[in-house]
Each structure stands twice: as structure tokens, then as C-alpha cells.
Amino acid sequence: MANGIDRIEDGWDIRSMRGVGISEVSVGSMIRLHIGPDGIEIHSMAELMADGDTYPVHAASRINLGRAAQLLDQVVAEVHAADSGLLRVRFASGWHLAVPVTPDAFGWFVAVRGRGQQFISSKPGGGVSISSRRRAS
Numbered sequence: 001m002a003n004g005i006d007r008i009e010d011g012w013d014i015r016s017m018r019g020v021g022i023s024e025v026s027v028g029s030m031i032r033l034h035i036g037p038d039g040i041e042i043h044s045m046a047e048l049m050a051d052g053d054t055y056p057v058h059a060a061s062r063i064n065l066g067r068a069a070q071l072l073d074q075v076v077a078e079v080h081a082a083d084s085g086l087l088r089v090r091f092a093s094g095w096h097l098a099v100p101v102t103p104d105a106f107g108w109f110v111a112v113r114g115r116g117q118q119f120i121s122s123k124p125g126g127g128v129s130i131s132s133r134r135r136a137s
Helices: 065-069
Strands: 005-008 011-014 022-027 031-035 038-042 046-050 053-057 076-082 087-091 096-099 108-113 116-122 128-134
Touching: 011 128, 022 065, 046 065, 053 065
Parallel strands: none
Antiparallel strands: 005 011, 011 076, 022 031, 031 038, 038 108, 046 053, 046 096, 076 087, 087 096, 108 116, 116 128
16 A cells, blocks of 8 residues: 555554654643654553553543653554554564554544555454545645
8 A cells, every 4th residue: 555554464564654753742632643744643541561561551541641751752663553453553662552442432543644645543342444535736
């Protein structure tokens, strides 16, 4: 697929984010990670695995937001959106971020920009949804 998103055996590989550092972490009712021109929004509970420990992170509930801020400048090694709806982000430091499926809401949203825009999001209860929007020439 164009814009650095590839279909793989069990989901989608978002290769356009590889090797790019997180330039901004915004926290409101969700956590937003700016990765170059692309971005990830996390709406549900996530798990941050860092230095051998696992921390639940959730913006709306204000859980471990200081941990979310530590993602600033982390370099992305891999982003994988599984067909099940699980989003996994692996960082060059060895840290991992996992956003599991939620039963009744969208857990995460990924935007990849380029010649066109691609959007991938989890579906409530599992699965992923992919859409695109072409820019006018």
C-alpha cells in the first residue's frame, strides 16, 4: 500500500514511522504521539513496558501520565496493527507500547500522511478499519 503501510500476515506494518522519533506527546482526553508528519492517538487503556516493568497508561483516567511523557524523543522501531485490533509500538530503546482491543469504543487511531492520507483504527470489540483520503492536486 502507498504511504508506508504494508499488509503482512497478521495485520498491518506501518513502516513510515520506523526510525522517527516522537516529537510531541499531548495529553487531554487521549494521548497523542506526533511521529514526523504521522501520528497515533490512544483513546483507551494502554500498557507501557519499560526497563522490565509494565505500567498501565490512560489519559481520561489520568493514570501514569508521567510515563506517557517519557515517550518524548523515543525512536520508533516498529508499529504493528494486528487484525485482532491490538496496536503494538516497539521503540529502539527496547520499550514497548501496547493498546489492546476495547469492547465498546475505538482504542486507537493512526494517521499516515504522504501523497494521500491513510487512517487505521481499531474497531470496538476487535478488528481494524482502514480508510484513505486523497489530496487534491
